[in-house]
Amino acid sequence: MVTLAEVARHAGVSASTVSYVLSGKRTISARTRERVERSIRELGYHPNAGARALASSRSNIIALMMPLRTDMYLPVMMEIAIAVATTAREHAHDVLLLTGQEGPEATRRVVGSGLADAMILMDVELEDERLPLVRETRRPAVLIGLPADTGELTCVDLDFAETGRQCVSHLAGLGHREIAMVGEAAAVYERRTGFAERTILGVRERAAELGVRVLHRPCEGSYESMAGTLSRIFDERPGTTAIIVQNEAVIGPMLSLLRQQGRAVPEDISVVAVCPEQVATQQSVALTSVAIPAFEMGQRAVELVMDRLRPDAVLAPAGTHTELLPPTLTVRASTGPAAGVPVSHAPANGAR
Amino acid sequence: MVTLAEVARHAGVSASTVSYVLSGKRTISARTRERVERSIRELGYHPNAGARALASSRSNIIALMMPLRTDMYLPVMMEIAIAVATTAREHAHDVLLLTGQEGPEATRRVVGSGLADAMILMDVELEDERLPLVRETRRPAVLIGLPADTGELTCVDLDFAETGRQCVSHLAGLGHREIAMVGEAAAVYERRTGFAERTILGVRERAAELGVRVLHRPCEGSYESMAGTLSRIFDERPGTTAIIVQNEAVIGPMLSLLRQQGRAVPEDISVVAVCPEQVATQQSVALTSVAIPAFEMGQRAVELVMDRLRPDAVLAPAGTHTELLPPTLTVRASTGPAAGVPVSHAPANGAR
DNA sequence: CTGAAAGCGCTAACAC
DNA sequence: GTGTTAGCGCTTTCAG
Numbered sequence: 161m162v163t164l165a166e167v168a169r170h171a172g173v174s175a176s177t178v179s180y181v182l183s184g185k186r187t188i189s190a191r192t193r194e195r196v197e198r199s200i201r202e203l204g205y206h207p208n209a210g211a212r213a214l215a216s217s218r219s220n221i222i223a224l225m226m227p228l229r230t231d232m233y234l235p236v237m238m239e240i241a242i243a244v245a246t247t248a249r250e251h252a253h254d255v256l257l258l259t260g261q262e263g264p265e266a267t268r269r270v271v272g273s274g275l276a277d278a279m280i281l282m283d284v285e286l287e288d289e290r291l292p293l294v295r296e297t298r299r300p301a302v303l304i305g306l307p308a309d310t311g312e313l314t315c316v317d318l319d320f321a322e323t324g325r326q327c328v329s330h331l332a333g334l335g336h337r338e339i340a341m342v343g344e345a346a347a348v349y350e351r352r353t354g355f356a357e358r359t360i361l362g363v364r365e366r367a368a369e370l371g372v373r374v375l376h377r378p379c380e381g382s383y384e385s386m387a388g389t390l391s392r393i394f395d396e397r398p399g400t401t402a403i404i405v406q407n408e409a410v411i412g413p414m415l416s417l418l419r420q421q422g423r424a425v426p427e428d429i430s431v432v433a434v435c436p437e438q439v440a441t442q443q444s445v446a447l448t449s450v451a452i453p454a455f456e457m458g459q460r461a462v463e464l465v466m467d468r469l470r471p472d473a474v475l476a477p478a479g480t481h482t483e484l485l486p487p488t489l490t491v492r493a494s495t496g497p498a499a500g501v502p503v504s505h506a507p508a509n510g511a512r
Numbered sequence: 513m514v515t516l517a518e519v520a521r522h523a524g525v526s527a528s529t530v531s532y533v534l535s536g537k538r539t540i541s542a543r544t545r546e547r548v549e550r551s552i553r554e555l556g557y558h559p560n561a562g563a564r565a566l567a568s569s570r571s572n573i574i575a576l577m578m579p580l581r582t583d584m585y586l587p588v589m590m591e592i593a594i595a596v597a598t599t600a601r602e603h604a605h606d607v608l609l610l611t612g613q614e615g616p617e618a619t620r621r622v623v624g625s626g627l628a629d630a631m632i633l634m635d636v637e638l639e640d641e642r643l644p645l646v647r648e649t650r651r652p653a654v655l656i657g658l659p660a661d662t663g664e665l666t667c668v669d670l671d672f673a674e675t676g677r678q679c680v681s682h683l684a685g686l687g688h689r690e691i692a693m694v695g696e697a698a699a700v701y702e703r704r705t706g707f708a709e710r711t712i713l714g715v716r717e718r719a720a721e722l723g724v725r726v727l728h729r730p731c732e733g734s735y736e737s738m739a740g741t742l743s744r745i746f747d748e749r750p751g752t753t754a755i756i757v758q759n760e761a762v763i764g765p766m767l768s769l770l771r772q773q774g775r776a777v778p779e780d781i782s783v784v785a786v787c788p789e790q791v792a793t794q795q796s797v798a799l800t801s802v803a804i805p806a807f808e809m810g811q812r813a814v815e816l817v818m819d820r821l822r823p824d825a826v827l828a829p830a831g832t833h834t835e836l837l838p839p840t841l842t843v844r845a846s847t848g849p850a851a852g853v854p855v856s857h858a859p860a861n862g863a864r
Numbered sequence: 865c866t867g868a869a870a871g872c873g874c875t876a877a878c879a880c
Numbered sequence: 881g882t883g884t885t886a887g888c889g890c891t892t893t894c895a896g
Binding site for chain 4: 513515516517527528530531532535537559560562563564565566567568
């Protein structure tokens with residue numbers, strides 16, 4: 161194994177010079193720098209990570225903790241993980257992947273051992289058991305998702321309340337007055353993973369403002385439960401002309417079922433989805449949707465972490481910082497004027 | 513930060529004793545051990561990862577490299593990653609997540625710096641550019657997937673050829689004589705990611721043996737392309753009575769389209785899928801399928817790595833070792849006797 | 865069964 | 881602009 165000392169000897173300089181060439185923390189003459197860089201290349205030198213971590217007390221690793229709740233939509237998790245790893249590398253850091261099975265103590269182990277300089281927590285619950293440990297850590301930490309109490313925490317998430325509002329506004333603008341919302345599995349609400357609740361709150365708020373009726377029904381991930389949910393919706397509210405769906409697993413089944421029932425999208429029923437772009441565009445009808453900006457979420461989380469990791473960063477407790485990414489509703493082929501409402505002159509009040 | 517020296521002082525023993533209590537590499541009297549363990553607990557001691565790595569030249573980290581080709585099915589990747597992380601922790605190791613963007617050099621960086629003790633490579637192509645580096649490394653490495661030349665490599669994968677054979681055997685046993693195979697996107701075949709080719713080879717082999725005709729068509733991930741593929745299949749081979757599908761993204765659309773066309777599953781057309789269990793069971797018709805054992809693949813990969821990481825392991829080059837997991841075909845509701853074949857007395861050999 | 869002490873390879877003062 | 885050197889915290893001989 162090639163060491164820094166060997167490089168130094170080969171280049172005819174001292175160890176510290178090699179170190180400084182590597183870190184750029186002091187000015188080096190062009191001549192020396194070149195000699196050193198040449199030696200590094202010729203010898204195939206790679207700085208030893210352990211030694212570096214020990215001497216600098218920085219591992220250049222950030223931990224990404226993702227519990228594996230079975231009802232989470234994996235592709236989104238995956239995309240966030242990829243974004244985190246990619247962005248971290250741009251900042252010369254690596255990513256350590258922690259799963260939930262160790263429990264909250266993984267936090268302590270990884271940070272306590274200096275294995276990671278900071279951490280990013282995914283799939284945060286409203287009352288997350290990891291939060292006490294995060295609050296007492298002096299290491300930078302960023303949550304992806306919003307807990308009930310964000311005090312003293314740094315959080316990144318999509319603005320789901322605004323997402324809900326935009327969905328309703330869009331539909332109301334098309335004349336819809338009776339809307340159903342197909343939500344995540346009941347377990348997601350019970351666990352109180354904030355995002356699902358925040359969406360429905362936003363939906364209800366805007367609906368109240370615009371005089372729209374809303375029926376909210378959670379739905380499991382299977383074809384059958386979608387069938388059941390759908391028939392209950394039309395039983396209870398035969399006048400339903402639009403559906404907002406926030407549950408990736410059942411989007412395909414829903415469209416398939418609507419077609420079977422002879423309900424045309426968007427002529428008879430409009431559909432707005434809250435889901436990744438890819439899911440929205442790959443259906444039989446391209447869906448009007450609000451995208452889940454998974455990549456941006458992971459990216460921002462890393463950037464926030466890196467800010468607090470800068471050498472000159474304040475060491476004070478982080479303070480409270482919440483960053484809600486603005487949702488964007490993209491109109492595609494699945495939404496249109498409410499049945500019975502003339503295409504033009506669609507009255508905004510829809511009153512009869 | 514609490515150090516081993518502080519623990520030693522607190523417990524009234526020497527540093528080496530504390531170290532040995534931790535590692536169990538020498539026998540310690542019960543009394544001393546307890547005192548040390550107590551001190552560790554009271555002081556909240558966590559061994560410093562960097563120091564440990566430096567002194568022992570073992571980081572206890574294994575790198576997991578997953579290129580992010582856009583056409584891969586993310587949930588399977590994710591499940592493998594989770595399996596790797598989980599299994600690694602059971603062996604007191606952590607997992608470093610590497611994405612493809614750095615190119616093959618990431619291998620060199622991570623292993624050369626001693627950041628990782630070993631690596632697991634996912635999504636291996638037939639002529640993978642990472643292989644030369646893997647072969648020259650002295651660190652243990654395991655591939656998930658099979659390259660064209662497995663010489664001197666350790667590989668784990670599902671036995672896709674046998675998977676293909678089992679699908680055909682099952683259908684032939686039900687009397688089907690005209691089978692279509694809907695495969696992955698053309699790009700997957702062009703990249704020559706072995707698994708897709710191996711499946712169709714197995715399909716063709718068994719089909720030849722049993723006198724079954726096979727039509728193979730790749731298919732992109734969208735609803736439209738599935739529609740196109742399906743109509744081409746029935747145009748070219750109107751007598752098709754069964755479909756094997758190996759493309760998670762279009763399974764839902766396929767079932768939906770068949771229903772629209774008035775083809776009942778399994779009465780008019782039988783469907784066998786190669787996909788994760790969850791996908792097979794959540795469709796409108798529970799699918800007869802061969803599961804992708806993602807978790808097992810990740811798990812075996814870690815175990816193989818750990819074998820070669822044992823202190824007493826031979827340091828010789830690994831040699832060639834390929835482990836193909838046996839496929840299991842589970843019969844569900846989507847396959848039945850070929851149309852025109854009597855339900856009972858369906859001859860197992862299918863001969864007429 | 866336990867201690868003492870020599871590094872592991874690098875960083876970052878401190879000198880000049 | 882460069883060199884010298886004292887650790888960083890742990891593992892592991894070597895002694896007893």
